[in-house]
Amino acid sequence: MDEIIQEGKNVQEAIAKALNELGLPxxxxxxxxxxxxxxxxxxxxxxxxxxxxxxxxxEKKEIARDFVAGICDRMGTEVQVNITExxxxxxxxxxxxxxxxxxxxxxxxxxxxxxxxxxxTLVANRKKEEDYLRVxxxxxxYRNRRExxxxxxxxxxxxxxxxxxxxxxxxxxxxQERRIIHMTLKDDRRVKTYSQGEEPFRxxxxxxx
Amino acid sequence: MQELIRxxxxxxxxxxxxxxxxVEEEDKMIRVGIKVAEEDMGKVIGKQGRIxxxxxxxxKASAAREGKRSQVDILE
Numbered sequence: 218m219d220e221i222i223q224e225g226k227n228v229q230e231a232i233a234k235a236l237n238e239l240g241l242p243x244x245x246x247x248x249x250x251x252x253x254x255x256x257x258x259x260x261x262x263x264x265x266x267x268x269x270x271x272x273x274x275x276e277k278k279e280i281a282r283d284f285v286a287g288i289c290d291r292m293g294t295e296v297q298v299n300i301t302e303x304x305x306x307x308x309x310x311x312x313x314x315x316x317x318x319x320x321x322x323x324x325x326x327x328x329x330x331x332x333x334x335x336x337x338t339l340v341a342n343r344k345k346e347e348d349y350l351r352v353x354x355x356x357x358x359y360r361n362r363r364e365x366x367x368x369x370x371x372x373x374x375x376x377x378x379x380x381x382x383x384x385x386x387x388x389x390x391x392x393q394e395r396r397i398i399h400m401t402l403k404d405d406r407r408v409k410t411y412s413q414g415e416e417p418f419r420x421x422x423x424x425x426x
Numbered sequence: 427m428q429e430l431i432r433x434x435x436x437x438x439x440x441x442x443x444x445x446x447x448x449v450e451e452e453d454k455m456i457r458v459g460i461k462v463a464e465e466d467m468g469k470v471i472g473k474q475g476r477i478x479x480x481x482x483x484x485x486k487a488s489a490a491r492e493g494k495r496s497q498v499d500i501l502e
Contacts, residue, residue: 321487
């Protein structure tokens with residue numbers, strides 16, 4: 218139940234009843250007053266009851282999910298977007314797109330799914346007063362596959378840097394992707410890694426020690 | 427395409443009622459123009475055009491479904 222109409226002697230009472238009914242704190246509910254209500258006079262003229270509509274606010278992860286589903290829908294792909302709760306990190310949500318032929322939605326080197334992820338993060342975090350939510354969008358296990366690819370690339374390039382005694386500059390990557398490169402090589406004593414340049418063209422540099 | 431771009435743009439701006447989206451289709455090309463309230467310009471362009479770039483990427487994917495190319499312009 219996400220929305221109820223509640224009556225009470227006054228607006229405050231109606232709100233209190235509604236929150237109780239929804240089982241939610243005040244900050245997670247939008248209230249619309251339908252009827253202010255008024256007190257009777259000396260009990261002679263009966264007062265009017267107050268009526269309010271209480272609606273559960275959409276959480277950021279729901280805003281994100283609805284945005285992704287709305288885009289896929291308008292791109293003509295039939296999909297289901299699931300909020301994955303596997304990791305209990307409240308500051309991060311993983312949205313899993315399920316459907317057929319998602320290659321187009323992922324795009325070359327994931328550029329489409331990354332664009333979708335970037336826009337979704339912006340839309341979900343429009344309300345600045347709440348905690349920032351990190352949004353990760355995945356489809357056909359793409360994030361996992363990409364991680365494997367990047368790890369292999371990192372190792373190959375570290376090998377190359379060490380062998381030639383020259384630094385290797387990788388192509389521009391997102392912060393998440395750069396992180397995978399740094400993590401993969403953090404224990405490789407032959408090289409050190411750092412990022413250089415400005416977003417969104419920041420690159421990882423692998424330098425021989 | 428029209429609906430897709432409108433949906434994305436409206437979700438990004440503060441004044442969705444002022445969003446206008448123009449679409450012109452030729453045989454191999456879909457041209458899209460986006461018009462938003464002046465104070466919302468930054469919300470559809472972004473730092474170094476990052477938001478506009480993301481919108482273009484999604485438009486490109488959508489057009490590719492029909493075997494077409496796309497061009498998205500943000501109009502003054």
